[in-house]
Structures are given as C-alpha cells and as structure tokens.
Amino acid sequence: MTTTPTTPKPPAGSAPDIAIEARGLRKAYGDKTVLDGIDLSVPAGTVFSLLGPNGAGKTTAVQILSTLIGADGGEARVAGHDLVAEPQAVRAAIGVTGQFSAVDNLITGEENMLLMADLHRLGRTERRRVTAELLERFDLTEAAHKPASTYSGGMRRRLDIAMTLVGRPRVIFLDEPTTGLDPRARNAMWGVVRELVAGGVTVFLTTQYLEEADELADRIALLNGGRLVAQGTAAELKRLVPGGHVRLRFTGPAAYETAARALTGSVRDDEALALQIPSDGTQRELRAILDWLDAVEVTADELTVHTPDLDDVFFALTGPAATVPAPAPAPARNDSAEENAR
Incomplete structure (x- = not known):
C-alpha cells in the first residue's frame, strides 16, 4: 500500500x-x-x-x-x-x-x-x-x-x-x-x-x-x-464514578472467612465464596489488597478488577443533577483479624 x-x-x-x-x-x-x-x-x-x-x-x-x-x-x-x-x-x-x-x-x-x-x-x-x-x-x-x-x-x-x-x-x-x-x-x-x-x-x-x-x-x-x-484519559474519567471494585474468589471456606475478617468493608458472597472490594483499580490499591492477604497468609484463587466504562461516566456527568462523585473508599484493614489469624 x-x-x-x-x-x-x-x-x-x-x-x-x-x-x-x-x-x-x-x-x-x-x-x-x-x-x-x-x-x-x-x-x-x-x-x-x-x-x-x-x-x-x-x-x-x-x-x-x-x-x-x-x-x-x-x-x-x-x-x-x-x-x-x-x-x-x-x-x-x-x-x-x-x-x-x-x-x-x-x-x-x-x-x-x-x-x-x-x-x-x-x-x-x-x-x-x-x-x-x-x-x-x-x-x-x-x-x-x-x-x-x-x-x-x-x-x-x-x-x-x-x-x-x-x-x-x-x-x-x-x-x-x-x-x-x-x-x-x-x-x-x-x-x-x-x-x-x-x-x-x-x-x-x-x-x-x-x-x-x-x-x-x-x-x-x-x-x-x-x-x-x-x-x-479514559482511565482517569472512569475513576470519577463509583462502581469500581476488585472481586476475590476462594475455593476453601477457611481462606474465605479469614480474608473476609481481614478486609472489613468488603461485600460477601457466601455462596460463591467471593468478596467484592470497592476500588478504583489502581496498582497501589491492588498491591495493598494483596499485601493484606499476604499478612494473613491467604491466597485468592481468582482476582478480577471491574471498572466503570465510559457509558457510566457519560450518564453520571451529563444527567439532570450531574456532579463528579468522589471515588469509593477502600476497605479498612482489620488489624485485629490479622493478629488473630497469626
């Protein structure tokens, strides 16, 4: 050509x-x-x-x-x-x-x-x-x-x-x-x-x-x-709206319960043995979540990151009462759960 x-x-x-x-x-x-x-x-x-x-x-x-x-x-x-x-x-x-x-x-x-x-x-x-x-x-x-x-x-x-x-x-x-x-x-x-x-x-x-x-x-x-x-950037705009989260799935109930105690603020799915954690998907937040799991000696079998798409951004920022929402806070680390696990 x-x-x-x-x-x-x-x-x-x-x-x-x-x-x-x-x-x-x-x-x-x-x-x-x-x-x-x-x-x-x-x-x-x-x-x-x-x-x-x-x-x-x-x-x-x-x-x-x-x-x-x-x-x-x-x-x-x-x-x-x-x-x-x-x-x-x-x-x-x-x-x-x-x-x-x-x-x-x-x-x-x-x-x-x-x-x-x-x-x-x-x-x-x-x-x-x-x-x-x-x-x-x-x-x-x-x-x-x-x-x-x-x-x-x-x-x-x-x-x-x-x-x-x-x-x-x-x-x-x-x-x-x-x-x-x-x-x-x-x-x-x-x-x-x-x-x-x-x-x-x-x-x-x-x-x-x-x-x-x-x-x-x-x-x-x-x-x-x-x-x-x-x-x-598209990634920066997606972080402006809520809905981003990290999903952790475990195959064993013991590991699931330990992780749930360590990551307070996460949403439990007991049937799937999965936790959903509010997150903007940044490398820093992912590293923090993995560090928390390491601290209580638990390994997630699956980790997926979900971020809002531009449709979510568009509707959030151009709706009748559109404002730029603050990102959802990350869950607090439960230090007492970590100590108990040790």
Whole structure:
C-alpha cells in the first residue's frame, strides 16, 4: 500500500507541541449559550475526543476551531495560528470531515478526488499522483471509476477522508465520522484514524459512540450544557464514578472467612465464596489488597478488577443533577483479624 509523507514526531522526552489550544471559548445564539467558556489543549500527534449529549455544543466547537463560524468570546490557536488573526493559515493546515459526507454522488470517486485537488490548486501531474496514492491508501482503486452513489456507507466515508487528506493537513477534525456505519465499516474507520495519527496527524474527534472514544482517544473531554465537566484519559474519567471494585474468589471456606475478617468493608458472597472490594483499580490499591492477604497468609484463587466504562461516566456527568462523585473508599484493614489469624 502506498503511503504519504509523515509529519516528524518530537524526540522522546521532549515537550509535545500543542496542535489546538483554546481559552474561554464562548458562543451563543440569541439567549441560548452553546459554549460557555471552554478551555482545550490538544498535543500534536494525538487523538482528542469531545463527547457530549445532543445539543451539548460539540459541532459548534468544531465549527469555531475550523474557522467555519466565529466565537463570541475567548481565543484559540490551531496548528500554531490564531483563529482570528490568521484564519487562512489555519485553513491551510487543517482538514474537516463533517457529520454529513462532502462526497458528490453524481460523479466518480476519482473525479471527487480530482475536484478536491483542483480546489487545493495542485498542478496536473501532482493532482493525478496524489489522487492515485490516496485512492490506493483507502482501498478505493477498484471503485475509482464508479459513481459515488454506488458506494457503501463505509466506502463513502473513506472517500470523504481521502478528499480531506489531499491538502496534507496537520490537524483533522472528524465530526461523528462513523455515524450510520455498520460495525465492520466502523472498525475499518478506526484503523484509518490510527494510521493518520501514526503519521503525525492530530485528530479532533467528536462521536456519540463511547466505545469509539475509549478505543481511539489519548484524551477525552466531556461537554454538557456548553461547559466542560471533565477531561482526562479514559482511565482517569472512569475513576470519577463509583462502581469500581476488585472481586476475590476462594475455593476453601477457611481462606474465605479469614480474608473476609481481614478486609472489613468488603461485600460477601457466601455462596460463591467471593468478596467484592470497592476500588478504583489502581496498582497501589491492588498491591495493598494483596499485601493484606499476604499478612494473613491467604491466597485468592481468582482476582478480577471491574471498572466503570465510559457509558457510566457519560450518564453520571451529563444527567439532570450531574456532579463528579468522589471515588469509593477502600476497605479498612482489620488489624485485629490479622493478629488473630497469626
């Protein structure tokens, strides 16, 4: 498969460049505030995912950062350029794939690509070369001379992104790129995103599929009512909501009873000889639990860690009375039980 030139990544250990930075972005339509002073910082060569319910302001944020509409307040830089002072430089550095495909269904895939190359003012030889490379890269060569109206949803989405790449953007905005795609096509699109990032491109992704953000994003921000209510890695966000626990199962009742006495606050399942211990699943907490078991000379036959998923985070932080709950406390160590066991 033909590949296109990649953007060099910074050396290991160096501070990453910031591809997108926003401070206090605001946007209102009449008396409805859509964005209420949001702050964002996206390192270059990463996937940043913006999540939120319908109407939260995700598409508005993309439209502002891609210079399609202006903000009412705040400031932002994309690819090192100020949105207000250098809009043309921003547009030259970015690509945008919106919720609705920009593909013209009345012409062929190749003609769509050539049209985009003309818009980027590529020379005749260059536009043919870039078109051929991108059609091959996105596995569209065989369908290149067929009308785009005959393409499947996944093929149209791949063509849409291929058209976005004609200008070799350093930052790509993908606004709900897999909406309506079947699981196979969605998985193929995830592969495309990973390939782009491996080549040094920064991807700003909005999606309603939480597993998509979990699978792809280096960092995630949750937007609700025009405000960012949480930001972090998927693992960090999952630790914000209760429900995480460690489950220990024992094959012998004696070991089970000893562990239950040592780990006060754990939830017993006498039938399964299992204990459920509130935990955020961090290495430190797991080590503490294992140390407690070692202290009373008990070994669990099974240990499983359960953490909330992004669905839990989404509902907890975007519900009618959403707040960021404190993590559940770890169980107290029962020192008297340990002494008795000894």
